[in-house]
Structures are given as structure tokens and as C-alpha cells.
Amino acid sequence: MTQQSLIFVALDYDNAESAWPLIDKLSPQQCGLKVGKELFTSAGPDFVRELVQRGFKVFLDLKFHDIPNTVNKAVRAAAELGVWMVNVHASGGRRMLEAARDAVADIPNRPYVIAVTVLTSMSAEDLQEVGIDVPPAEHVLKLAKLTQAAGLDGVVCSAWEAEAIAATCGAGFLRVTPGIRPVGSEQGDQRRVMTPPEAAALGIEVLVIGRPITQAPDPVAALSEIQASLTA
Numbered sequence: 001m002t003q004q005s006l007i008f009v010a011l012d013y014d015n016a017e018s019a020w021p022l023i024d025k026l027s028p029q030q031c032g033l034k035v036g037k038e039l040f041t042s043a044g045p046d047f048v049r050e051l052v053q054r055g056f057k058v059f060l061d062l063k064f065h066d067i068p069n070t071v072n073k074a075v076r077a078a079a080e081l082g083v084w085m086v087n088v089h090a091s092g093g094r095r096m097l098e099a100a101r102d103a104v105a106d107i108p109n110r111p112y113v114i115a116v117t118v119l120t121s122m123s124a125e126d127l128q129e130v131g132i133d134v135p136p137a138e139h140v141l142k143l144a145k146l147t148q149a150a151g152l153d154g155v156v157c158s159a160w161e162a163e164a165i166a167a168t169c170g171a172g173f174l175r176v177t178p179g180i181r182p183v184g185s186e187q188g189d190q191r192r193v194m195t196p197p198e199a200a201a202l203g204i205e206v207l208v209i210g211r212p213i214t215q216a217p218d219p220v221a222a223l224s225e226i227q228a229s230l231t232a
């Protein structure tokens with residue numbers, strides 16, 4: 001993993017046709033690509049294989065959350081697509097996380113397997129409504145420790161929790177942070193947000209950025225601007 005934060009562009013398009021014009025203008029040296037539930041459901045595994053074929057690091061963001069056996073098989077299928085990273089939900093529990101880890105154990109050049117802690121769209125009030133009466137930062141840390149104990153490679157969290165995770169889990173445990181918003185861009189459904197330079201200054205390994213790039217009038221220029229802001 002490099003010192004500088006890697007940017008993954010979240011390709012949240014409703015089909016492959018809408019995604020290709022941007023992908024065609026990007027290079028694997030510039031950024032990674034995240035394929036989530038919307039695009040994967042519509043475009044399927046062949047689309048992911050094509051991105052891998054073109055040399056992109058692909059983060060397959062399907063956030064598996066199911067019984068251990070099912071998650072094991074799903075993570076294995078994701079790994080066989082050649083993706084760079086795949087995720088599950090940490091709240092699936094220790095045995096489910098271990099099953100996700102075991103799924104890739106014997107795969108050469110295996111993908112990173114990481115776990116979502118608390119979605120960046122959730123505030124303390126949202127958490128309370130689902131029965132979690134502690135601040136997001138506390139619950140994130142608890143799930144990060146569980147994820148590490150289960151042998152996974154890192155977590156998805158908000159940038160606000162990234163320092164505490166590094167202090168507790170150590171260097172080498174990946175922090176992948178969505179909820180990144182350049183100054184002036186719309187927060188939308190995200191709640192625990194931070195700007196790209198602030199997140200990069202924390203040494204966060206992977207920044208996931210979607211709408212501020214994909215919905216910009218010139219997505220490539222928006223990406224370049226964000227990239228320049230990281231080192232400014």
C-alpha cells in the first residue's frame with residue numbers, strides 16, 4: 001500500500017453503457033474503480049472482468065451480510081473475478097468474518113477482504129433507532145477490533161474514525177473511507193463526511209468518492225482537482 005491515499009471512483013451508474021464514457025477517460029495509474037450493488041446488478045460479472053482486464057484495481061462493493069457459509073461462497077466468487085478488494089458487513093459477526101477470510105486464503109494474489117463498520121450515511125440518531133446506543137466512533141472501533149481479530153485486512157469507516165483505528169489496530173490495517181466531500185459539494189445522504197485534503201492528511205489508505213466526481217460537469221477534471229488538493 002502506498003503512502004499517499006488512493007482514490008477509488010464509485011461508479012454508481014445504473015448500467016454499463018452510462019459508466020463506460022468515464023471509464024474510457026481514466027487510467028489504472030490514476031485511480032481505482034468501485035463497482036457497487038447498482039451497477040453490478042445491472043452489468044454483471046463480465047463488466048467487472050473487463051475492468052480487471054484493462055488493468056484497473058477493482059473494489060467490488062457488494063457488502064455481503066449473510067450466514068457464514070453463504071458469505072464464504074460469495075467472497076470466493078468475487079475473488080475469482082480478479083478484483084483487488086471485496087467487502088462484507090462487520091455486523092455479520094465473528095464467524096461470518098472468519099468465513100470471509102477463509103474464502104480467499106488459498107488464492108494466489110488474493111483480494112483484500114475488508115468489513116464495513118458503521119455506514120457513513122448513519123448518524124448517532126440513526127444508530128440509536130437500530131438499537132445501538134453508543135456514538136458511531138465507539139461502535140466503529142468495536143467492529144474494527146472484531147474485524148482485525150477475525151483476520152481481515154481492514155475496514156470501511158468514515159474519515160472521522162480513521163485515526164482511532166490506526167492507533168488501535170496499527171499500521172497495515174486498511175482504512176477505506178467513503179463520505180468524502182470536497183468543500184462546496186453536496187452532502188446528499190452521507191452524514192459523517194470529511195474533505196479530501198483532511199482525509200489524506202490523516203494518511204488514510206483509500207478514499208472512495210462517487211457523486212462529487214461522477215455528477216460533476218467534467219468528471220475527469222473533478223478527479224484531477226481532488227487529486228491535486230491531496231498534496232497541496
Ligand SMILES: O=C(O)c1cc(=O)[nH]c(=O)n1[C@@H]1O[C@H](COP(=O)(O)O)[C@@H](O)[C@H]1O
Nearest residue numbers: 010036061118119120156178208209210211
Ligand atoms: O462500502 C462502501 O463503499 C460504502 C460504505 C459506507 O459506509 N458508505 C458509503 O458511502 N459506501 C459507498 O461509497 C460510495 C460513496 O459515494 P458518494 O457518496 O457518491 O461519494 C457509494 O457507492 C456507497 O455505496
